[in-house]
Amino acid sequence: MGDINAKNFSSPASVDNSDVNINPILRPRSIAIIGMSTKPGSAGSVVLNNILAGGYEAEIHLVGRSGGEFQGRQILTNIAELPEAVDLAILMVPSEAVENTVEACIARQVKSAVCFASGFAEMGEQGREQQLRIAQTARAGGMALLGPNTVGYFNYVDAFYLMMVELTLPPRLIADDGPAVAVVAQSGGIGAHIAASLQARGVPLSYMMTTGNEAQIGLAEMIRFFASDPHTGAIAVYAEQIRSASEFIEAVSLARSNNKAVILLHPGRSAQSQEAAKSHTGALAGNHAAMQLMAGHAGVVVVDSLEEVIDVSELLLRYPVPPVGGLGLVTASGAICGLTQDYVEPLGLDLPALAPQYADLLREHLPVFLPPRNPLDLGTLSAYKPELIARGTAAILADPGIGSVLVSMAMPGPEASVLWLQHFLDGVSDSRKPAIYVMHNEDVPLSPEFMAHAKRHRAIVMRSPERALRALAKITRFGRNLTAAHAQSAGHQKSVSASITLGSGTQAEWVGKQALRALGIPVPAGTLATSYEQAVDIAGQVGYPVVIKAQAATLAHKSEVGGVLLNIGNDDELKAAWQKLHGNIQRAAPTIQLDGVLVEAMGNRGLELVVGASRDPQWGPIVMVGLGGVWVEALGDVKLLPPDLPHSAIKTELLGLNAAKLLTGFRGSVPIDMDAVAEVVATVGQLMLDRPEILEIDINPLVAYGEGQGVVALDALFVTQ
Incomplete structure (x- = not known):
């Protein structure tokens, strides 16, 4: 980051x-x-x-x-x-x-x-x-x-157009248009592009604001205004910098409380993009990963492209309640069925099987050779019995497991295209679930009659199945995140840090482990020794074999300077190891004054994970969990999480790791204790919320054992203000 x-x-x-x-x-x-x-x-x-x-x-x-x-x-x-x-x-x-x-x-x-x-x-x-x-x-x-x-702005509500370039007069918002999209952008060109693209689809607009450098009025102020504006139903945002995360999230919360989605496109994943933003509006580079995580957690729909900001804005204006169920597909092409199966998996979208009662409902209207299922391939029947478009769409939408539907059809002649669209409209008329009608042959213009019919009935029409799937996947993920957030808010977050005492700056491992022990996070048996005699006593108490580790806050990488010695089996080996460790430190870092040597029982082997947290200056605490040990730097297979996720959501995120198979049992290994891992993650997150002076926590490795056998933290780093 x-x-x-x-x-x-x-x-x-x-x-x-x-x-x-x-x-x-x-x-x-x-x-x-x-x-x-x-x-x-x-x-x-x-x-x-x-x-x-x-x-x-x-x-x-x-x-x-x-x-x-x-x-x-x-x-x-x-x-x-x-x-x-x-x-x-x-x-x-x-x-x-x-x-x-x-x-x-x-x-x-x-x-x-x-x-x-x-x-x-x-x-x-x-x-x-x-x-x-x-x-x-x-x-x-x-x-x-x-x-x-x-470069100015458009107020479509009052037809007040303040722009420093010559205009073709934009259309004014009329009462019959219903709720509209408000666009706010830190770029005039992007704001105009989003607005023009939405208007070309017949999507009504309330405002298009360009905020420029935002010396005073910025995104948060505009979102707050749109949140209470009676003409606005959704808010599309292009941001190169969010100057105040707290004000932005507060404004988003107000919009969400009024059932208005905020859709955000924010470049900056690359250094080149950040530099371009700096030269454009003087925006300072922010932590894009932190923004994406915490803005999404606050209820923002964070999108990845201009296509998505346009598509998702139209969808959430038309369907303000985002779906949580899977995708239903109706098509006249078996190839589209196959391609869709390939597309949905990386998008995190599923195509659930129809429940038996809805399959039976659909079977009544289908010939015996056409199975009633999801996805539903009507084949050539759509040309002879186009009413099956309505029947199939309605039956699939009636299934509670279906959250949205995509009807993806080949392009017929102009007259038939309007007829097919009407059957689609008939099929979705009794449902409030998001529905998209895709007409293939995207480079072939649609007839004016078709476009007029679609606009009159507020149908969402796209030309690319892939683009439609990306948009539906985005709003489905949004709906599921909102559901998880509601479940989380219903829980009670308790303080975990009353007994934790930390100094300032980087803390030695032994201090960090004292903190973990006080939090109820298991650490190996052992303690700090300041003499060989104390080390022998500790080893006798915890039992051989033991590990010894040099301890000093300024000794960041103990292993690299010979400050960690493993598998010490008896008193004589401990004496030799004690002398070797001090000799290694004296040669590699002669100016370091050790607090002592941590003597601990050697732990059993298990799956090495990492649990960490850092405090972003703008977005606050962020938690990380993933494969630990050497795999952190080698593979980077980690998940960033908000600090207040409930256990169920943490476990879901763990299963989203690339190496999730290692967690659930792979080639003879046993599934790890996911509940124990989630407990550590939740405790670390709550500690970051409770103690604002903590800047960083790193538990690496956290060794996870089989189900019901818990975890143990083998190393710990705390950094405080």
Whole structure:
């Protein structure tokens, strides 16, 4: 996972924007365009013409250094000439003039401003500092600020279109459209792409906002606004940086409480992508894996591509209750049945068999040679008896084990295509489960009659079965995560750390094991010896064979310097090992002062796992579990988990490891004690929640034995503030 710089230059971390009023930006009752020129085709004239094209009829004031007139409107020469309390100032000034312009607007009690200028955080340290000053000035003056480096926004509800590029007038949202998707993006190009793609499908939009560098107003503020907006039913987000994880999650929680999904596309899995984001908006690289994990845990649908953000947004707008059951498939192609079986497995989606009563229901309508099953292959019958599309779809959707359905059909002629679509609509009419109709031949345009019929009935139509499957898999995983979260919230998380005492900094292994023992996590019998005589006494108590380990907080890799000696069988061997260990440390690390030597009983062999946790500066504690010992670095087969997962969810995640077969018994080995492993993972997670001073925990290896035989932690590292 990449490092996070906790210092955030996009917005002062101490500023609370939860009460910022966005209404003057989206629905201004008066406007001032500052930096206006009399030249036709200037940026100011483009902005003004876009606003007027939407039908804006309230006050418009123009301010420009040279004065004059534009389209019959007087251009004032000074901001001080504006009336007080203008709702929105549109700043068409260069970056070096923005700070003074903001101060002048505040002096006239302007309520909000939009800044198009670039040349701030994306330019480096000096630009970041300037951006911070502007944000602090706006906040102190009670003025909401959008930008800098934004290209504008669309308010489709009120037909208010503020963009610095010439527009083909977008369609206004009408009452008959129902709930709509709101798009918020830190990129104007991506925001416009998502919006245009959704509109091309007939999906209604409420807003399309580009937030740019987010000096003040950002994703959290916009999501919070959309969460309460009566016109918005789902929120599509493109983010290159989430400046405040806590504010973002709080806003998402508000949206979820209002049954509105938040769909997030966030680049940054690669170093190159992070660098591109930095040069675009000045966004600092964050820990993408931590973001993906914790945002998803908070109820965000984290997607991986532009295709998915469009597809999933349409699906969750149309079907706000995500599925938890498996996939139902109706098709006229046996090949699609086979291909789908291949696709769904890596997507984590299943094709469950129909329950007997629903298979019997379907059998009544099928010829004897066509088995009533899932997937359902209608073959050539779809051409002669297209009503079977409706019958098959309805029967499959009626099965409680089915969470969503995909009807994937070859492309017939224009008239038949509308008829088949209607049969699909008839089949899904009594169900609220997500349903997608795929018409093959994706490079062949659909007829206008087909598209009009689909839009009129809010049918979700796609052209690629693979793309439809990815979208359905995403929302199914989302639905299952929500179900797990509800089950988790119903449980009681108890404190586990009352008896733990830790110092500051990196802790020696023996200190870490004392902490584990106090938490109820098994460790080998043994303790710290500061002399050979003590070591002999301890060995006598725990029984030979023993292991001895050099102990010091600054001795990070004991084995590499000869600080770990194994299989010591008696007192004489212990004496020789004691001398050898101290000689190894003296040669390899002569300046290290040992706390002593840990003397422990040798443990039995088992499956070596790793359980760890780290505290991300932005997203908080994250737990890791996977194959341990040398396999951690060799294979990296680990799962990242939220710190508060219940046992059942932890066990499910363990079974998602690539090496899950080793956990359940493989080639004669016995299944491990999954409950004991889950208990350790849950305890470590709860400890991270209870004790914010703990930065890192690493238990490697945690040896797991057979069912009912427990686990034992052979090594432990704690790092504290």
